[in-house]
Amino acid sequence: MAGIISYGAYIPLWRLSREAIAAAWGSASAGGERSVANNDEDTITMASEAAIDCLAGLQREKVDGLYFASTTSPYKEKECSTLVAMAADLRPEIITADFGNSLRAATAAFRAALDAVVSGSASQVLVTASDCRIGYPRSNYEQAFGDAAAALLIGNTAKPAVTVEGTHSLSNELYDVWRLDKDTYVQSWEDRFIIEHGYTENMERAISGLLRKKALSVQDITKAVLYAPTSRAQQGLARRLGFDVKTQLQNLLVNNVGITGCAHALLMLVAALEEAKAGDKILVASYGSGCDAFLLSVTEGIERVKGNKRGVKGYLDSKRPLSSYARYLSYRGLLEPQPGEPFRLFPAATTSWRERNWAIRMHGSKCKNCGTVTFPIERVCYNCRSKDNFEEVRLSDRKARVFTFTLDNLAGRSDDPTIPQIGVEFDCEGARAYLPMTDCDPGEVKVDMPVEMTFRRLYEGAGMYNYFWKCRPIR
């Protein structure tokens, strides 16, 4: 049966209170807080986090496809799914594809993955969705948007955690929200028009169509996961369809995360699945130049998935307040921080390619003769000098702790002047790595502190972004 085998999510650590945004502009606060990706995060790194969360406890070699969906991918030309797949340490012999441009990109990827596993061209496809959209300063969108990622592992197996009972899609050509190829900020038409003739009309048609197709009524649905640009639009739609807003409507997460673009429908779905039990029927609908609607049925398999991951719940609870609106502007590159000391060596396509197994997959080398594990990969063993006699071991998901550290005030950029540089020791034959710590208060760093690995964007140079691993306090 085709369905969802596992799910994962990622919400950045930093939350900006909408009061802080409103205070900066002397405007009204919409209340609550929004998530803000750190200055070393983008949609590729967030998707990698969600992918790894989704794969926790699973055999990664069984995955034979990865899709990446985003309207804000860091590259206009260059596949991002390949990089996410490599950070998640998937096999090279997989199908990869990027889905973009539409707020429905993630559900389009979800449908494509379903089609692939149903047709038998793949048995497991990991769908990742990640967005980091920027609203004009002082606009409602600036407060409403949030940054996050979500992932679903779609497969055709005997017992998926969730089965897909039906789908219904429709396409609608409309300028409601858009960005030109050169735009930083999301543009939109007048709210009253786009909510009524865009969002509400299309969602209503698609959902009604799906229910009709499956001969179900709204009362048969346990939870309706309805993407919406605002709570008001979501509740208006739910009422029109006849849902009980109090019991059937999945929380929009607008109050504590924000609207996270194309990732949002999947993020809400993950939150719904965290609370779901066998037998639940879940309706998912996403909107963007049309609508994709899915009818899902939860099986007993859901319980196996639940314990293994942070998901929305885990990442929602793990948060820190971003100290100011200025910091948000700087993290999004809207204010330019003063750079730290110049970078000496820019990325090169050749070196990135040669070093991919340790730099992106975070593999170390384990000597087959003496067992010594070294990071990065060493061809000649540090301990016994065996040559080319090693196997690669993944360190990105190993337990690790701070062996020693410094808090360096010389090399940081002006919005994050202190770089905690960490000598990390892995719970893996004494293997070590030298990594900056991110998402932390430098003052809290201590020897022996447990840390975990996180894939981040290091810097821009030679016209490329440059990714590597950092460590962070356990979230």
Next chain:
Amino acid sequence: MESIKDKVAIIGMGCTKFGERWDAGLDDLVIEAAYEAYEDAGIDPKDIQACWYGSVTQPMVGIGCTHLAGPLKLHGIPMSRVENWCTTGHEALRNACFGVACGMYDLVLALGVEKLKDTGFPGLGAGRGMSTVLEARRTAPGSFGMIATRYFYTYGLSPQEGKRIIGKIAVKNHYNGSLCPKAHFHNRVTLEQVTSAPIIAWPLGLFDCCGNSDGSAAALLVPASQARKYRDDPIYIKGLGAAHSALLPQNRPGFDWLHFEEVINSSHQAYEQAGVKNPREQIDIAEVHDCFTSTELLLYELLGFSPEGKSKEDIDSGLFELSGGLPVNSDGGLKCFGHPVGASGLRMTYEVYKQLQGKAQSPERQLKNARLGISQTFGGPPQVAAVAILGKELGYP
């Protein structure tokens, strides 16, 4: 293996004023150091038969030996450039010694130089071009700060106590530097000033870090048997050690961040050649690599001056002060001279040379009856160390 002991003598040395030499380029620094050495040795530069030149390529300036041959107008003789992180000056000296010891040359010049103040930033910059990602933000204080953190942790020192201990090293070296005209810094500092200074790379504060300076130093070397033709007080090479570790400390599996094999091995090599059995008792003056005060702290132990974990007691008892039993960095060290990388090993050797001759600049600094001295560098992330042991009498120890 043969020992280098008493095969080579230094017959002249030169050392520039160290500091922010805005007015002096690389060539000016080279001329200043070389001509002092010529004069000290009483030689004519046309008699120099070969040169070893130490300078670090990036992110500093210059390439090849162009900046040695050009300013000094050394025509048609062999020149080699050496570079090995912070031991570069020692590498120039070491290789020049070998050129003499093997009988190939009778008069050679070893010169180290660095022009740091043309880069536009303080310190040595971030990263070293080892990898686009691995060390992109590594700085020198950041690297050595990690040693300090682990030292404090291993020996159960609170950050306050740890900073107090290394702070005393800064106070000592600043005092010594105040008596040394060629040093960059001449200011004396209090322990309170040191421990309350802004943090550069925790736990290292401003005064725990060495200065950032321009400078050059040079030595003229001859076979020991010919040394007295040039002067009555030549200084003899007693031992030369150098060692490299296989990996950067941060990547060494299971490494304790304290027992740096490069430092231990290089010093053992030199001690063995020189016949030093008990460095704490036998060494009269030591110039060690105080790039950061915490480095000097650890070096006391790795070089065998203090028992493991016991530097603190020797610091508190004043052992390493000018008036102590084993004065360390009597010229103010890197702390007051700064660390123009290629020059430092030779600058330290210059101080040992002058002290052994009884010719230290400014009499308050002159040590009594110094017979055996050591200069030592330790650098990279760190990964390499070098040692030179000098003595004023043939056959001693």
